[in-house]
Amino acid sequence: MTTLLGWLAALSLAVGAVMGFGVAPREVTQGNVQRIMYLHVPTAWVAYLAFGVVLVASIAYLVQRRPGADRVAHASAEVGVIFTGLTIAAGSIWGKPTWGTWWTWDARLTSVAVLFVMYLGYLLLRGMIDDPERAARYCAVLGIVAALDVPLVHFSVYWWRTLHQPPSVLKPGAATMPPAILAALLVNLAAFTLLYVYFVAKRVRLLRAESEALA
Amino acid sequence: MADHWNFVAAAYGLAVLVLGGYWRHLRKKERELMTAGAQRSRQPSSSGHPRPGPAARHPLQ
Numbered sequence: 001m002t003t004l005l006g007w008l009a010a011l012s013l014a015v016g017a018v019m020g021f022g023v024a025p026r027e028v029t030q031g032n033v034q035r036i037m038y039l040h041v042p043t044a045w046v047a048y049l050a051f052g053v054v055l056v057a058s059i060a061y062l063v064q065r066r067p068g069a070d071r072v073a074h075a076s077a078e079v080g081v082i083f084t085g086l087t088i089a090a091g092s093i094w095g096k097p098t099w100g101t102w103w104t105w106d107a108r109l110t111s112v113a114v115l116f117v118m119y120l121g122y123l124l125l126r127g128m129i130d131d132p133e134r135a136a137r138y139c140a141v142l143g144i145v146a147a148l149d150v151p152l153v154h155f156s157v158y159w160w161r162t163l164h165q166p167p168s169v170l171k172p173g174a175a176t177m178p179p180a181i182l183a184a185l186l187v188n189l190a191a192f193t194l195l196y197v198y199f200v201a202k203r204v205r206l207l208r209a210e211s212e213a214l215a
Numbered sequence: 216m217a218d219h220w221n222f223v224a225a226a227y228g229l230a231v232l233v234l235g236g237y238w239r240h241l242r243k244k245e246r247e248l249m250t251a252g253a254q255r256s257r258q259p260s261s262s263g264h265p266r267p268g269p270a271a272r273h274p275l276q
Contacts, residue, residue, distance in 0.1 A: 032218035036226045043230070082237055086230055093226040097219040195234070202241050209248045213255075 002205065005198040012191035016042075016184070024184035036094040038184055041169070042192035044087040044112075048150055050080025050196060051119065055147035058140035067211065070136040073143050075203035077122050079196055084116045099163055107160035111153040118146035132211070 020038035027034035057073035060066070091109070092102045103109065122142050129135035157166045169175045169189075175182050 026218075032220060033222050035223050039226055039230055079237075082233060086233055089229055090226045093222050093229070097217070097222050199237065199241070202245075206241065206244050206248065209245075209252075213248060213251060 002198065002201045005194065005201060009191065009194040009198045012187070012194050016188040016191040019184035019187045024181050025178070027181070030098055033094065033097050036090055038188045040087060040090040040094055041185060042188045043083045043090060045189055046192050046196045047080050047084040047087055047115075048154070049193065050076045050083060050200075051115070051147050051150050053200070054080065054119075054122075054143040058143035058147075061136060061140045062144075067132075067136070068208075070140065071204050071207040071211075072200070073140065074126060074207060075200045077119050077139075077143060078203060079199045081116065081119045081123060083192075083196070084112065084119065088112060088116060104163055106162040106164060107156040108153065108162045108164035111149060111156045115146070115149045115153055118142075118149060122146060 016038065020035055024035070024038070026032055053076040054073045057069045057076065061069040061073060088109075091112075095104075096102050122139055125142060126135050126139050129138060154167070156162060157164055168177050169182070169185065177185070
């Protein structure tokens with residue numbers, strides 16, 4: 001099942017690349033550098049999704065104390081950190097030619113950096129505590145608290161004056177972009193979501209095998 | 216505006232490196248766990264001493 005998911009993710013990523021580089025037109029204002037959007041936006045979406053899953057799984061763990069919920073939270077946080085790092089890096093690379101700077105301490109960028117550091121701390125906390133039950137409990141609390149930053153990240157562009165543009169897709173009302181660009185973006189969103197599901201499924205299986213080996 | 220293909224290549228190249236690296240890390244961990252599991256199942260007893268063959272055992276064992 002996981003292998004099938006992996007192939008499906010690889011295939012959809014290939015289709016996403018064709019859509020992003022072959023089908024979607026060159027953007028008039030920014031030129032071809034705008035094609036970074038087909039990477040930056042899906043990785044940001046997957047980061048939101050990953051930390052949303054951490055929130056739900058952490059609440060489920062605190063209520064039911066099932067190790068399976070903790071494993072899902074752990075796996076999703078790990079994958080979420082990777083995708084958040086990629087979002088920041090791709091955004092920074094896109095920012096240099098369009099904004100003229102690699103980084104600026106505006107509300108969107110700063111809140112994403114805080115999110116990244118909080119979930120890095122989550123992973124460090126797991127590594128620091130030897131007792132698995134205690135590590136799971138502490139991390140569940142941190143996972144819930146850190147997830148509160150996700151709405152702050154998303155709405156920061158509305159609440160403060162930022163250099164970062166407001167959302168074009170994840171907002172009320174119709175998307176404000178040409179259909180060909182929107183189609184390429186949606187295909188890439190689906191592809192990266194599949195990749196996230198594949199990574200989490202694989203990581204959860206490994207975590208279960210690790211805990212069985214230690215038992 | 217200039218196309219800045221080098222920036223596009225850098226962003227996608229970095230993504231391939233990071234995601235590919237994570238995938239390789241998971242594969243390596245999976246192989247290690249499988250090897251450790253196979254070694255454990257090959258171990259004759261928990262004490263590390265081989266179990267005596269049926270002929271060498273006491274009849275009441």
